[in-house]
Amino acid sequence: MRNLASLLFAGGLAFLLMAIAALLPFGHPPVLAGGAILEQAADQVGAANIVTAVVLGYRGLDTLGEITILFAAAAGLGLVLGRRRAGAPRDPDAGPVLRTGAALMFPLLVLVGFHIILHGHLTPGGGFQGGVILAAAFFLPLLARPGTPVDHPGLSLVEGTAGAVFIVTGLVALLTGGEFLQPLLGTGTLGTLFSAGTLPILYLALGLKVGAELAGLLARLADAETDT
Amino acid sequence: MMPAGLPFLFYAGAIGLLVIGISGIVLSRNLFRIILALALAEAGANLLLVLAGWHWGGSAPILGQGKALETMVDPVPQALVLTAIVIGVGIQALALALAVRAYRAYGTLDMRRLRNRMNRDIAAAAGIPAESSRDAPAGGRPTPPVPAAHRSGGGRA
């Protein structure tokens, strides 16, 4: 009976949401804040990819909150899963295909990851997407040989310093009279690699942080036997 | 009453995902399914948010592609969805870690059994004797007198 009632409610919810969706101005949105950003992004931030301008420039605080959430999730996961038991059994190594494939793919993945991070302000992509690819790159050898010890202290070092770099660049703007997370170093010429001031630096720090964090997260999740 | 044509499709997709996700959370008994349904619901909400910025014949908000500024789609919701997706995955990872530890602690993923064992543990930790919950309510308040007929009929020792 409970299932029937909840199905009924779900159907009702769907119908009502569709009715409300009909009232929404789809196709001709009142682009109020977005319109102002589109006009002034080129000269205020100087990034070709306006979404990156919004992510790191206009709404920098959101992104700071965002990477902190990821950090909190990773810290929470580490807290919950705890350290690895000493004598825990190890999984056998993967088949030869995966081992050689992993060895081949690793440098490619790292290259693609850094490419996406560094061109975040020019082409679609950026810190998050590049960071995930880096994490996958570091996790692949672990899949191939589950036994390889994971350098958790190293990962948390990278993660901590990258996060600190992100916040310090924001604070530098504050200390030199501007506002917190204000893009510095001018805007440079649109479209070139070194344009949009501190945005590339921020995205690089962000990419490294996300990459190290997720690599640690995946390694901890993949460990067969952890508790305490 | 209903949105027509292309908008109907997009909204149907977004709201469909949202409602399937919500009904998944509400209906499923297995904890793993609930976490999956939560991810679906998040995806639905993200799609709804991106739809808020699209307009007919819009172009990607990337300068230097030769597109005019007026035709560009609103970049703000895309920045929001970027954040929302990563939040969703963050919560999902934490949820799965908790599910793993709950599975190891209680050996099951069925919500009903998990709830019963949790309540049993909380009562044990607080020191409430489980079996006495029926006859001796908290704080020694006088329980309403059992009508004489039951008492004699029941014949409890």
Added chain:
Amino acid sequence: MSQIALTIALPFLAAFLLPVIGRVYEALARVLGPLVLLYCLWLVLQLWGTGDGHPVALAMGGFRPPMGITLYVDRLALLFTLLVSLMTLLLWPWQRAADSRECALTLLLAGSASGLALSGDLFNIYVFYELVSVASFGLVAVHRSGAAFVATLRYLVISGFGTVLALTGIALVYSQTGTLNLAQLAQLAPDLLAGPVGLAGFLFMLLGFGVKGELFPVNTWVPEVYATAPARASALLAGLVSKLSLLVVLRLLVLLYQQEQALQLLLLLGVLGVISGELAAWRARDLKRMLAFSSIGQLGAMFIAFSIPGNAGLLAGLALALHHLLVKPALFLLAAGWPGAVERLRGLARGGPLAAGLFVLLALSLIGVPPLPGFWAKMLLVVGLAGQESGYLLALAVVLGAAVLEASYLFRVVAQLYHRDEEAARPRPYLLDLGSAALAGAVLLSAVPFISPLGDWLAGTAAQAGDREGYIITVFPAAGRPLYSAAGGGKPALAAAGPLPEPKP
């Protein structure tokens, strides 16, 4: 005033660096958190001293309001930022060999809580709210017992559901108005957000942001989590974080939804919260769950207070919130030192007279016995409710009935404490818990003689918080006057404050 952003940035910076420092020299890591919080506390006090009392709008990143994120700093926001630093410092996880990750999560909680109090942008509020959620998931599951994991999971599912609803609400509001800045939304609200879409957005956002505020349908996680979480974490959640969620709902109500239907919805959910919370508390068997249910009831009363139109409702809600923020954490800390079940509390007063005396004092204030501040807060609520028509009179009857239930179950615990008959186990409370509870008791007693100046100050703050036009003027100053965002004007990136962009058809 733009240094206020430090109260967000510094805790985050310290949290990021804590695991790294933790590996190098252990001692600094243990003391880094409290030091940062102390600095934030000093910073807020210093800013409050120099500020002239008028609200200030800060444009994050130097970008003008509708585009960038604004931080709105009025007396209410400053008060809550101060309370965040103070309460987190008081409820810092000192005693156990606190894992550096747990300290990091507590710092994140503090930073995002002050962010939540200051932010003037809808999506920014959502991000900080999510951060508070994720940080609290980690903190609540610290005990690593089976029950803690399952309780945290159920809490996560409910707040995940809330996240989805909040996100849908923001999507609806954004597609209707095209902006996220609260001031601009406040301008557009009367015509754009008055329709069914706006109200649907309000319903979703209310349910989404109500999870932490223990709103009626989304508070089923409260008893389990507060029963399994460490006392300091549940004190922080019940005392501080629930008030911030209340603050967010208050901002939504005052700025965007001053409509009849929104208030009635809030009133209904508040009344249901009070009824379910108090009745369940009357039946609860262990002390922590009883306190959890009673905090559901109290917060229900605060939602009822906010549903009263006009400044009287805001004043009553704020008074109840501040009083609950002072009393409830102290009660949780006291409960930590005692055995869980109410029956096993028998005769504890002889072993710990101070703890039992504090419990009586806090219970009296919670019930609303006159000289104590609790009475004045409840009086404001009763006076506010008595003036309205039928729906509010029912709420008044429910609130007063709840007070009677509260008196009977709280003093049933007191009866157990002062039970003289047989010898009881000597409680060994953790000294710092008892110290902070005693501090809360002292503050409560010292507030008694200064109740009228406190009342007037609070009335001023509530009036300022309820002033919608003042909010809009502060964020969008009249054309021409340069926006108060940066001391130096030389940065090329800072465009002159052009006129407000007209909303496109």
Added chain:
Amino acid sequence: MIWLVSVIVVLMLGAALAVLLLRNPVGAVAAASVVSLALSVLFVLLRAPDVAMTEAAVGGGLGSLILALSLRRLGLWRVEGDRAEQERDDA
């Protein structure tokens, strides 16, 4: 354009239903990654390339990877999905 969108949306909703209805958890995870993939294509059609990449990489890639890893840890990793073993687990 409209046909492409309708095919993808139908595919996505079908995969979403499959996530809830499939008995085998591995199948459910696969269906979830299909939903995420269809969603990122939709984002491309909506002129949101950044979001499409994020959805593909983070939602599809990382999300499914995490789900698969935790499936192994929960002991639900059964590719063939025979009935007897399921009953034992649900007991």
Added chain:
Amino acid sequence: MTALDNLLLLALLTVLLLLAGRRLSSLGWYLTILFGAQFAGLLMMGALGYGAPPVPSSLHIGVMGQVMQWRFDALSWLFALITVGAGLTSSWYLAGDWGRHYRQRGGNLWLLQLALAVNVFSMLLLLASGDLLSLFIGWELVSWSAFLLMALNGADAMRAALRYITYAMAGAMAMMAGLGLVLHTAGSLQYADLAAAVPTLSSPQLWGLILLFGMGFGVKMGLLPLHLWQARAYSETPGPGASFLGAVSTRMGLWGLILVLVQLVGLVPIADLAIPYTFLDARELLMWVAALTIILPTYTALRQNDARMLLAWHGIGQGGYMLLGVLMGDAMGSAGGLMHAFNYATYQAPLFMAVYAVRYRTGTSDLNRLGGLVTRMPLSFLVMLVGIIGLAGLPPMNGFVSKWLIYRGLINDGQPLLFIAAVVGTFGTILSVYKLIHNTFLGQLRLEHVEVREAPWSMTVPMLLLSAVVFVTGYLPGLVLDWVAAAQQAVGLPVLVHTLGGVESPLGSLDMIWVSSLMFAGFGIGALLFYAGGNRSKAVHQLDNYAGGHFLSADVRYQYSDHFYAGLMRHIGPLYRNSFQWLEGALGTTVETLGAAMRAFYRQHHPAIYLLAVTTAGLIWVIL
């Protein structure tokens, strides 16, 4: 610093001294002296009792837009007299042997004395309140300090105290709602504003005001539906605390009702409120509640076997008389009601003290295990005799004057049914007090009580003092009637024309001096005839007796005293259906089941369904 400030400061000083003086040995005597000083401070304001204008206090506190001030008028002076008087005699009783005995049995004597001081201070604060806000604050303080006094005596006392505090909180919350209503209609909480706003109130608002304040004060007074807590709570309170609570605590409720219903709202507007479909109006409804409050508790007292419970039940019954008198609104009836409040305090306190004296000596107050103590404890017998004559309302004692005034008032007001109800109540009172004195003092002395001696002087002196007051005010009621007339004038009721001996008015006159002296003359003649006629009665030892031809041994009880009214009970037994007990039980179980339902809601295995339901319902509501 006005006289009122001195009194309040003195009372506060008493509390602080008690708090500090925990280690002092003879703390009881210090408390008695301090109470004596407070009594003197009260007498300094004696002019109030003779029509002087109210004495304001210099303390003004402005909180949340309301100004709180304090003042004493004739009405509060009269009630303060009772309060401090009862406090003085109780602390005197406590200071001597009884206190030492109580401490030896493990009781916390210091806390009892502190509670007594706190009670008196909060009652004086309540009586001095100058506006509704300070009234409510004083009221809550009185309720909670009474809880402190009741909760001293171990587990079952705590349970009775918990039951009391639930009732008291219900009353306080009803009053808080009344305050909200007043603030909304009258704009401020001052007495004058409420009195001015009463004509503008609509009838539902007026009904609300009466019911809310009626319930608020009625809980403390023990009006009928709310009286179940009082007997058990007062009998569980240790010794003199019970005599203090019994004598004074319930009168605070009466003071409140007089202040709000009579002085502020006024009896005329209340009388205009007709109850639809019945011939009753609001005033008559309250009078019938008072009448039923007289009858039911008194006949419950009849069945009690414990002397303390019997007296506690009478406390509720007598409260009905006072309310009945005050509500009549004419000169005689209201004077009777007010005087009855004073009289009741003067004879209830010594009765309780006598019972505790018996308990101190014999260790029990169970009426089925006492008897024949008149030979061993003559002074206590005398005190109880004077007390029960006053309680029953027989001529020489002051109880008769007030009951006579109430009856005359009822007749003048033309309420025959109420008159009959009052008489039935008096009949019940006479029956139960006779049971009290017979089972305790008359009849055959039990073996174990042979070596019982009279209670020590520290206990008998305050008892005798109070009995003397009962007799003197009975003989010369004019003393009290002056104060009562001043109180009537302060409250706005018609003032009673009275002389030193009683009442001289066309509606009925009474001269107690004549009545009492006539009675004493009769006794004198009877005694003269008896002794002059050779004193033929011969003292015979109790056991020098025989029944049915064979001698009685010591253990045979030839005088039956247990289950005293067994015969009567067989006839009116079925009338006792304790429906209020059942009502309270039903209320308790409903709250219990609702609580269980709510707890189940929070423990359900799938919380999300309610969230989904609320979302969809909300959406429907939002769309429409």
